[in-house]
Amino acid sequence: MFNAQRISSRARKLSLAVAAGALLGTSALSGCSVANSGEAGGGSGAPAAAGDTLRVVLQQEPPTLEACDANLTSTGIVDRSTITEPLIERNPTSGELEPKLATEWSSDDDQTFTLKLREGVKFHDGSDFTAEDAKATIDRAVNSKIGCDVEGYVFGDDDLDAKVVDDYTLSVKSKKKDPILPLRLSFLEVVPAETSATEKVREPIGTGPYQLDQWTAGQSIDVSAFADYWGEQPAFKKANYQWRSEASVRASMVTAGEADIATGLSPEDNIGELGVAYPNNETVALRMHDNAAPLNDIRIRQAVNYAIDQETITKSLYGGRDKPAAQLVPEGVVGHNGSLQIWPYDLDKAKALVEEAKADGVDTSAPIEFVVRTAQFPRIQELSQVIQQNLSDIGLKVDLKMLETSQQLKYQVRPFPESDNALMVMIQHGNQAGDAAFTVDQYMTTKGAQSAFGNEEMDKLIAKADQATGEDRQKDFEEVFKYQNEKLVQFAHISHQTGMLGISKSVSYEPNSSSGDELRLAEATPAS
Secondary structure, three states, rough: OOOOOHHHHHHHHHHHOOOOHHHHHOOOOOOOEEHHHOOOOOOOOOOOOOEEEEEEEEOOOOOOOOHHHOOOOOHHHEEEEEEEOOOEEEEOOOEEEEEEOOOOOOOOOEEEEEEEEEEEEEEEOOOOOOOHHHHHHHHHHHHOOOHHHHHHHOOOOEEEEEEEEEEEEEEEOOOOOOHHHHHOOOOOOOOOOOOOOOOOEEEOOOOOEEEEEEEEEEOEEEEOOOOOOOOOOOOEEEEEEOOOOOOHHHHHHHHHHOOOEEEEHHHHOOOOHHEEEEEEOEEEEEOEEEEOOOOOOOHHHHHHHHOOHHHHHHHHOOOOOEEEOOOOOOOOOOOOOOOOOOOOOHHHHHHHHHHHHHHOOOOOEEEEEEEEEOOOOOOOOOOOOOOOHHHHOOOOOEEEEEEEHHHHHHHHHHOOOOOOOEEEEEEEEEOOOOOHHHEEEEEEEOOOOOOOOHHHHHHHHHHHHOOHHHHHHHHHHHHHHHHHHHHHEEEEEEEEEEEEEOOOOOOOOOOOOOOOOOHHHHHOOOOO
């Protein structure tokens, strides 16, 4: 299947990749490059030249470009369908699954799926894409112990049985019937079979329309169009990513002609007519842990919900564009429960619940660590301060911790850092798949990668919904969201968001519901 020259070539290049686990804490201090860094179009931190270079300014530097962590917004916005590509791609507008590196797929029993793979595809190191690479990608991301974020987010604890049928045919079998397995596979970004299966790789080799040229840590990332790309060549030959935490600065870079696209904006950032709104699928919520008092008492978690004024927050901070949320998925996602109402803002009821818990011996004066990621989305600092004040108003002590991405991620996915204090984490969850399974499996099961706690009854409800189809699937997931709000109260929901990009007049790009998670550079063209 592989020749020695190919293996040697890949081994040489992959040796320059760095294990993400070793670098997450030091990425701001050390620059790393890949084999083709000599073709870098920038790296000085200065704005790249306009014309054939698309200039993008992000909210934050990606903590890694590891392909199996590409479902993280900060990573996927650079990786997905730009540097790396999936086997199957979900159309963010229609919701339909479309061919990418797999051209067709089928199953007779919703458990074993056969995928026909695209021929003539090359990786950025010049080697051919085959079924061995697809199998290795699945084994590495789903079946290994390296802790890929996509495993917890999409596949949970269950492994997949991937078998090579021939060079361009792959068989994938799940442990139990899984009618949405092709949709799950759309979250896997394909990497060469030789990619380390024991360590994460910070800079991937992919098959996408752009290849990574240079990542100058703390300053910029440069990519260039891949000459041997199997599909249509992108309009821009190069692209340069920079990042600025202040939204107003990102907006001013677009209005001043220093950047072509800016992410994570709102009208309040003075982007004017260059601001383009789009309906994303992001929901903001507080995830409350039950590790310590006072959040280990459901009455306190209920009180938190009653104390947060969702209506005022969405109107005053987000101009009414965002909508108060009663669950973790917005309307349009399979399983959204339209009958659920937001918690009413009721300070008296919240205070009464706190007093009731206190009378029963709960230490309501114990501090709550409130963990928030800096620059995760517009006005997050103001939002966090409002929530801190809301909870102080009912007698809770909240210590706000604003953390950079690499530090905050430690609190986002299991195993969570141990703490003597109660934990409360601001989350922003996007369900781009359009099915509630991608939310509840990770956020609400007892062992979910991003779930603080759960119970046996919730696990049963979710397992039943996961295997249902049609109307039964919708009904079963509705029950899951109802049970969360009534029996567990792990979350205090804040809002369903609306996204906004800043796009210069010199660039044509139409954002969609996935643009905040995967900014497909090949879809951008010079304005006519």
